[in-house]
Amino acid sequence: MTSSSSLHCNVFLSFRGTDTRKTFISHLYQALVDRGITTFKDDETITIGKPFPQEILTAIQNSIFAIITISKNFASSMWCLIELQSIMKLQNRKQYVIVPIFYGVKPSDLRDEEGDFLKQLKQLKEGDFLKQLKEGDISSFVEEVLKWKAALKNVSTLQGKNPTDL
Numbered sequence: 713m714t715s716s717s718s719l720h721c722n723v724f725l726s727f728r729g730t731d732t733r734k735t736f737i738s739h740l741y742q743a744l745v746d747r748g749i750t751t752f753k754d755d756e757t758i759t760i761g762k763p764f765p766q767e768i769l770t771a772i773q774n775s776i777f778a779i780i781t782i783s784k785n786f787a788s789s790m791w792c793l794i795e796l797q798s799i800m801k802l803q804n805r806k807q808y809v810i811v812p813i814f815y816g817v818k819p820s821d822l823r824d825e826e827g828d829f830l831k832q833l834k835q836l837k838e839g840d841f842l843k844q845l846k847e848g849d850i851s852s853f854v855e856e857v858l859k860w861k862a863a864l865k866n867v868s869t870l871q872g873k874n875p876t877d878l
Contacts, residue, residue: 724775731783787832812872822868
C-alpha cells in the first residue's frame with residue numbers, strides 16, 4: 713500500500729492521486745527518497761465505499777512533516793479531506809511542520825464560497841454516498857463536511873509553495 717517501508721516516516725505526502733500521482737508527486741517523492749528522507753506515499757487506488765485505512769492515520773501521527781499538495785480536484789475526495797483534517801489537528805503539535813503546495817490553485821480558491829472547492833464539498837454532502845448512509849449517520853457526516861471545510865480554509869492561511877517555486 714505504501715511506498716515507504718515503515719509507517720514511521722519523516723514526511724507524509726497528502727495528494728489527490730488522479731491529479732498529481734504520476735506527475736508532480738512521483739518527482740517529489742523520488743527527490744525526497746534520493747536524499748534519504750523516509751517518506752509515506754499511499755500508492756493504492758481508492759475504491760469507493762472502502763473504509764479509510766487506519767495505517768494512513770497512523771503514518772500521519774508518526775510523521776514529523778506533512779506536505780499537502782492541493783490540486784483542482786482535492787476536495788472531491790473524502791480520503792484527501794480526512795487526511796487534511798487529521799494533519800491540521802497536528803498543526804499546534806510542537807515540532808510538526810505542515811507545508812501546503814498549491815498545484816494549479818490559489819490559496820484564496822479554498823476560501824471562495826462560490827468556488828470549485830466548496831462546490832466539491834457540497835457534492836459530497838448531497839451525493840450518492842450520502843444516500844447510502846443510515847439516517848442516524850447523516851448528521852454526523854454533515855458535521856464532518858463542515859470540519860473539512862474548516863480544514864480547507866485553515867490550510868489556505870498557511871505559508872505555502874507553488875510547484876514552480878520548488
